[in-house]
Each structure stands twice: as C-alpha cells, then as structure tokens.
Amino acid sequence: MKNWKVGSRKSMLALTQTNWVIEQLKKLDAESTFEVHEIVTKGDVILDVTLSKVGGKGLFVKEIEQSLFDKETDMAVHSMKDMPSELPEGLVIGAVPKRVDPRDVLISLTGKTLDELPEGAVVGTSSLRRAAQLLNYRPDLQIRSIRGNIDTRLRKLKEEGFDAIILAAAGLERVNWNGTITQFLPVEISLPAVGQGALAIECRADDTEMLALLKKFDHQPTKLAVTAERAFLHKMQGGCQVPIGAYATIEEGAEGAMPQITLTGMVGAPDGSTLIKHTITGTDPEVLGVQVANHLLDLGAGEILASVLEENAR
Numbered sequence: 001m002k003n004w005k006v007g008s009r010k011s012m013l014a015l016t017q018t019n020w021v022i023e024q025l026k027k028l029d030a031e032s033t034f035e036v037h038e039i040v041t042k043g044d045v046i047l048d049v050t051l052s053k054v055g056g057k058g059l060f061v062k063e064i065e066q067s068l069f070d071k072e073t074d075m076a077v078h079s080m081k082d083m084p085s086e087l088p089e090g091l092v093i094g095a096v097p098k099r100v101d102p103r104d105v106l107i108s109l110t111g112k113t114l115d116e117l118p119e120g121a122v123v124g125t126s127s128l129r130r131a132a133q134l135l136n137y138r139p140d141l142q143i144r145s146i147r148g149n150i151d152t153r154l155r156k157l158k159e160e161g162f163d164a165i166i167l168a169a170a171g172l173e174r175v176n177w178n179g180t181i182t183q184f185l186p187v188e189i190s191l192p193a194v195g196q197g198a199l200a201i202e203c204r205a206d207d208t209e210m211l212a213l214l215k216k217f218d219h220q221p222t223k224l225a226v227t228a229e230r231a232f233l234h235k236m237q238g239g240c241q242v243p244i245g246a247y248a249t250i251e252e253g254a255e256g257a258m259p260q261i262t263l264t265g266m267v268g269a270p271d272g273s274t275l276i277k278h279t280i281t282g283t284d285p286e287v288l289g290v291q292v293a294n295h296l297l298d299l300g301a302g303e304i305l306a307s308v309l310e311e312n313a314r
C-alpha cells in the first residue's frame with residue numbers, strides 16, 4: 001500500500017496523459033494510490049518566443065525533474081519528444097508505454113490536403129523540423145510561427161489567418177480530438193520528431209519499488225524504437241528545437257531471433273533548400289542510431305545544424 005505522487009505539466013494534454021498512465025498503473029497494482037501534482041515549466045511560461053530561440057534543452061521537463069530530486073514527486077509522465085537525449089544523473093526512464101500514431105497531421109480550415117492547399121498558403125508551425133520538410137515538398141508555402149498548447153493552436157488557426165496548421169496526431173488522439181484532423185502526413189513527407197507518439201515515465205534511479213511497478217508497463221518494441229531514435233538525436237547533439245527527425249519501426253524476428261530495427265534519420269535546412277535523409281536496418285538500437293547519424297554527418301548535416309545554431313544566437 002503506497003501513495004505515489006505524480007508530477008505533470010498543467011496542459012490539457014499533459015494531464016490527460018498523466019491520468020491515462022495512472023489508470024493503467026492502477027490495473028497493474030490495485031494496492032497503490034496516485035496523486036497528481038501540477039507543475040509549471042519554463043516552456044509553459046514563455047509563450048511569445050519561437051521555441052528554437054528560447055534555447056536550452058528540456059524546456060518542458062526541468063522543473064518536473066527538480067521535484068523528483070526533491071522527492072516532492074515520485075514519477076513524472078512526459079511526452080517522449082520533449083525529453084532531452086540525456087537524462088540528469090540520478091533519474092531514469094522507468095517505462096516506455098506502447099506508442100500511438102507517430103505521424104504529423106495537417107489541419108486546414110477548408111478541408112484541403114497538403115497537395116490541395118492554394119499557392120502561397122500560410123501554414124502554422126514553430127517546429128524547424130516541420131518547416132524544413134513542408135518547404136522542401138512545397139516551396140511556395142509560407143510558414144508562420146504558432147505557439148501554445150494544442151487547444152490554443154486550434155483556436156489560433158481560426159482567429160489568426162492560417163490556412164492550415166501542423167500538429168502531432170498523438171496529442172490529438174490522446175485528448176480525443178482526432179475529428180479535427182484533415183490529413184495524416186506520410187512519414188516519407190514529414191518524418192516525425194524523435195520519440196513522437198511515445199510517452200516517457202521518469203523516476204529516481206534508486207527507487208526500486210517504483211521501478212518494479214513501472215517495469216510491468218514497459219512496451220519492448222516501443223522502447224527499442226525510441227532508444228534507436230534517441231541514440232541518433234544524441235549523436236547529432238540535438239534537442240527538440242532543431243530541424244531533426246527520426247523514426248524507427250520494429251519487425252519481430254522469428255522465434256529466438258533479435259527484432260529488426262529500421263531507423264530513418266533526417267536533418268533539413270529550415271528553409272527547405274536541403275534535406276538529408278538516410279535509413280539503416282540493424283539489431284542494436286544504440287549502434288544503429290550512431291550509424292545513421294554518422295552517415296548524415298558525412299553528407300553535411302553538421303553544417304546545416306551549425307548554421308541553425310548561429311541563426312538562433314542572433
């Protein structure tokens with residue numbers, strides 16, 4: 001019998017995810033109770049600046065991690081894509097639940113798909129990754145920054161003159177707003193952010209009781225895929241504010257054989273002029289992430305990322 005304290009951001013999406021995780025954990029451990037602690041992060045406070053310019057990794061997780069260290073909370077539910085590729089010493093990801101749809105989606109007021117949007121249409125996104133890929137596919141589009149939680153962005157779509165906005169399918173699915181989606185963008189056009197569609201449950205590395213509970217909730221194929229994507233991100237030295245995407249799929253091996261991981265990585269110039277992508281299949285997620293990253297670095301990804309960092313410093 002234990003009362004676990006669960007840290008969460010205050011947004012509708014964060015609280016929905018946290019409550020969903022709690023429901024699942026209750027099924028695995030009927031003895032325990034859980035209480036949610038709402039925590040405001042830097043990313044929630046600074047809303048008027050493009051994410052890539054706010055700077056610093058882990059904008060949405062730092063304050064929550066501090067509360068874990070201070071033992072004000074015992075676990076925290078994050079969107080995996082908001083997690084920096086390296087965790088602070090003393091904290092671990094205790095469970096990676098099964099991933100939901102990893103794709104980006106287009107939401108347009110007129111119901112027009114990406115191919116049908118008129119010449120010069122205004123598309124809202126503050127993600128350099130999404131901008132790079134959209135402009136590479138449709139150089140005529142105008143990309144405009146849009147910030148805020150998903151409810152705010154859907155309101156701005158209507159009120160601020162966007163023809164369309166791009167969001168993650170996962171967030172909309174979790175809050176039951178799939179009905180707003182006009183088009184699921186194929187990963188060949190918009191490679192998702194590292195970890196998109198997955199959750200990370202973070203806890204203290206020495207909390208064996210918590211770890212034992214979370215272990216039951218871990219989804220191995222998702223963990224393998226996300227590990228490969230995050231190894232790639234780490235080698236590219238990127239946070240969530242860089243024009244980097246990665247997506248891994250898992251093919252279960254025959255009886256006793258290792259699952260096959262197919263990882264695609266992407267780095268793009270935010271103006272869409274250059275897009276570098278590469279896919280490799282292997283069995284070791286860490287090795288695979290580094291291999292894909294090294295291949296992209298050989299093709300000039302380092303120069304693209306350096307010029308983005310320079311742009312942000314201005």
Ligand SMILES: NCc1[nH]cc(CCC(=O)O)c1CC(=O)O
Binds near residue numbers: 079167168169195198
């Ligand atoms: N950038 C913010 C963010 N962080 C996690 C999600 C939801 C999707 C997910 O969990 O992968 C979103 C919204 C979005 O990108 O549309």
